[in-house]
Amino acid sequence: MSEFRSDPISGRQVIIAPQRSARPPAGGTGGGKDLQGREGRDPGPAYVESCPFCAGNEQMTPPETMALGRSAAVRDGRGWKVRVVPNRYPAVERSAQGQLTAESSFPSGYGAHEVLIETPVHNRHPGNFPPRQMELVIEALYRRGEALSRDPGLRYLQFYRNHRREAGASMEHPHSQLVALPFVPALLRRELERSQDLYLSEGGCPFCRLEEEENRFGQRIVAQNEGCSAFIPAAARSPFETWILPRRHRASFLETTVYERAALAAILEEVLGIMARALGDAPYNYYLRTAPLRSPPLPYYHWHLELLPRVGVNAGFEMGSGVYINEIAPEEAARFIREKGKREHEAAPRKDLLYSCTAQPPACGEPGRGL
């Protein structure tokens, strides 16, 4: 039997419909393997000659914006641990000279689009980075955010990661991206408005309250550390959608301390490892939600990260109505990944955390939403 749920902050509506997971997989053939049925995949080579993100191939990218792990004096040389370069095919550019309109104070097409190369090693899975590697990634993001926020023409910072081809990645070398926009996206404006409404009507930051409630309830928790909680929200759009919420109230990621960022890095790496083990390295996307650049500290908003493993397809129903059908109850999904993510962690060698985009996509236990 289905259940209607809605997310209090975004207003998103979801139909939890466990009975639908019994139907045939999307498509006429293939599919149908369950979540346990995944094979370990070939991790692929540590170095690829044609990959512009591999150590040694620094000349194949545009000149670097910054690098961590080696002296800044050696620009575009080896020895870095995390490297940031301009996107060669940028969606927005700081050189944009597009038309100014009556409503806009910025040229059309203005912005920045950068790539964070997360490791010099081609086949290092972000769920199995060496110690402190993820901290460096988050630190690079923070520093680039700081630098870009000094451009008064920029208003919002979108950090995101696409994992594997099926999730939109065009390069297999581990990387995330950063787009700085000269406007606050309408989606963010709505989220800010709704948060403020809840703050005014109920008192207190709605995200702080959510974090406390999820910890108290416990059944949807995926991971916890001193600084952050990771849980599947009650009105998750898809079975394994996971939010990482910092415990300390901060509206903007750029207000965080180095300890808070280390807590994010630690829980992010832990969650990615759990997901890789439980879901057979399924493709995923994650993105950061944060207050607009140069906002004063807002009492009603709270930066956080949202992770969406790609199991299932958003199809005509979701597109048309904006209502999502989720075939696994979040409490059930959290229990599944906690168990499955842990059990293999203790038993299996960590080879399963290396990945290669050229390998077969996993068959998903929760297939397309066709019928």
Added chain:
Amino acid sequence: MSEFRSDPISGRQVIIAPQRSARPPAGGTGGGKDLQGREGRDPGPAYVESCPFCAGNEQMTPPETMALGRSAAVRDGRGWKVRVVPNRYPAVERSAQGQLTAESSFPSGYGAHEVLIETPVHNRHPGNFPPRQMELVIEALYRRGEALSRDPGLRYLQFYRNHRREAGASMEHPHSQLVALPFVPALLRRELERSQDLYLSEGGCPFCRLEEEENRFGQRIVAQNEGCSAFIPAAARSPFETWILPRRHRASFLETTVYERAALAAILEEVLGIMARALGDAPYNYYLRTAPLRSPPLPYYHWHLELLPRVGVNAGFEMGSGVYINEIAPEEAARFIREKGKREHEAAPRKDLLYSCTAQPPACGEPGRGL
């Protein structure tokens, strides 16, 4: 150079970024074929023994709700042209007895979920139906909508179609679907509010105005007939997003006359044929937007159909920001599909309009949005 655009009615923001189409295709290998590079695919068999939607297999579905093309006396027998059955794996059910909450006047999980089997023949492509077949599909939708609107517990009707596995179809036999919900989705409420705002501030239905403007401008038109216009909206989310707008102002699809529905059927079939020829039978989704059930005639809303061929992937950037990156300017995309959709139509045999979900997915000219 990129260009920012936004859709006046939905408020959706888009970055038109043609320079990004030069980057490598998503994933480490494969892809990269251009739009012209598709092969004709095997249409597959006209009858599949295990397919519950094929003529002769009527006993494999739940008892039919209605059928067109044969006498209603012969329930669940052969001879039908379009058949409507309950979805065997419903997202919502009229038997739902879920909890009533303070905010809701309906039980959780309440609704109807039905399948419109569009043809008795397994491999008939909807871009190449026999004469009047699409009219029967639209007529079946209309009659089911009429019937469901008499249930005072239902508030919204979502009609949609998922074409091929990659677009979320779990059955390859041509079919579309209908979900009736006991609430008006938040997305619709927002669209209604924005339309009303525009109506009040500018006078006249914003959709009527859009239809006139697109016809005057002409460069984004895909197809036209007496009753409808099909065009790529100026702020399209993806290259070939196409809207079908009826010329006659009606807020609800259920207010239409039989002539208006015939015009929709004709242009929908034409557009699907154009897309199939131009894009190598790419997967797609379409859905109908219409006023809530039992609304009085609203002067500011206007039912329409939105079609989204699946080229490219919505990835972390789109999910995080709600802003879409579209790599082909709509004017350019419309020119491309008008030419390409027409040229092959005159030259090639119509075999290319038959399809099979078991065949290989097409390589897309506009691949994932990774980098």
